[in-house]
Amino acid sequence: xxxxxxxxxxxxxxxxxxxxxxxxxxxxxxxxxxxxxxxxxxxxxxxxxxxxxxxxxxxxxxxxxxxxxxxxxxxxxxxxxxxxxxxxxxxxxxxxxxxxxxxxxxxxxxxxxxxxxxxxx
Amino acid sequence: xxxxxxxxxxxxxxxxxxxxxxxxxxxxxxxxxxxxxxxxxxxxxxxxxxxxxxxxxxxxxxxxxxxxxxxxxxxxxxxxxxxxxxxxxxxxxxxxxxxxxxxxxxxxxxxxxxxxxxxxx
Numbered sequence: 001x002x003x004x005x006x007x008x009x010x011x012x013x014x015x016x017x018x019x020x021x022x023x024x025x026x027x028x029x030x031x032x033x034x035x036x037x038x039x040x041x042x043x044x045x046x047x048x049x050x051x052x053x054x055x056x057x058x059x060x061x062x063x064x065x066x067x068x069x070x071x072x073x074x075x076x077x078x079x080x081x082x083x084x085x086x087x088x089x090x091x092x093x094x095x096x097x098x099x100x101x102x103x104x105x106x107x108x109x110x111x112x113x114x115x116x117x118x119x120x121x
Numbered sequence: 122x123x124x125x126x127x128x129x130x131x132x133x134x135x136x137x138x139x140x141x142x143x144x145x146x147x148x149x150x151x152x153x154x155x156x157x158x159x160x161x162x163x164x165x166x167x168x169x170x171x172x173x174x175x176x177x178x179x180x181x182x183x184x185x186x187x188x189x190x191x192x193x194x195x196x197x198x199x200x201x202x203x204x205x206x207x208x209x210x211x212x213x214x215x216x217x218x219x220x221x222x223x224x225x226x227x228x229x230x231x232x233x234x235x236x237x238x239x240x241x242x
Contacts, residue, residue: 064202081185087208
């Protein structure tokens, strides 16, 4: 048993083995990080997801799981999918504005101006 | 016991009570929908999230949980957070193009033109 257990093993009140799947990504000084993923995904599912990945990807996976868990705790109805919806809406507005301005420029300005300015058409 | 169990109760091989928390959102004709959320969140966590919400929000919550679970199965490293990153990048590009074009127009065109055309400045 490690003298300093990781946040996951502390939370689960169990021994922290030397090859603990959680320890590198859930340090004891950030207990909330594990509490989030435990509440939303469950320790067992998080462990399985990490275990199934090559070691080099596990850090990113732990980070994105924390992000998603945090989003779901903050917004239990829409979670991270709500952020996707908002961004899709913002993107639609920006692309519409862009298309409107490009169309206005194309029908108004001389082609030589567009070439000179190297506008992102 | 219902003669037709919902997808969750079938998957979990248990009785489907008349007040089953899963039944309205995980119909038996779409077993994959429950399999996704079960694999990523676990039945217990999904049940808890739904139970804690007013009935009118549970359908949306089930849909967004399915979406997130599907994203995580498709991309175990980034999941739904990967979609958020991609959309943020696309939005940044669109907003940069918009700002570039607006700046070019502002320094080039007459103010009267901008007013006449009602460009989205």
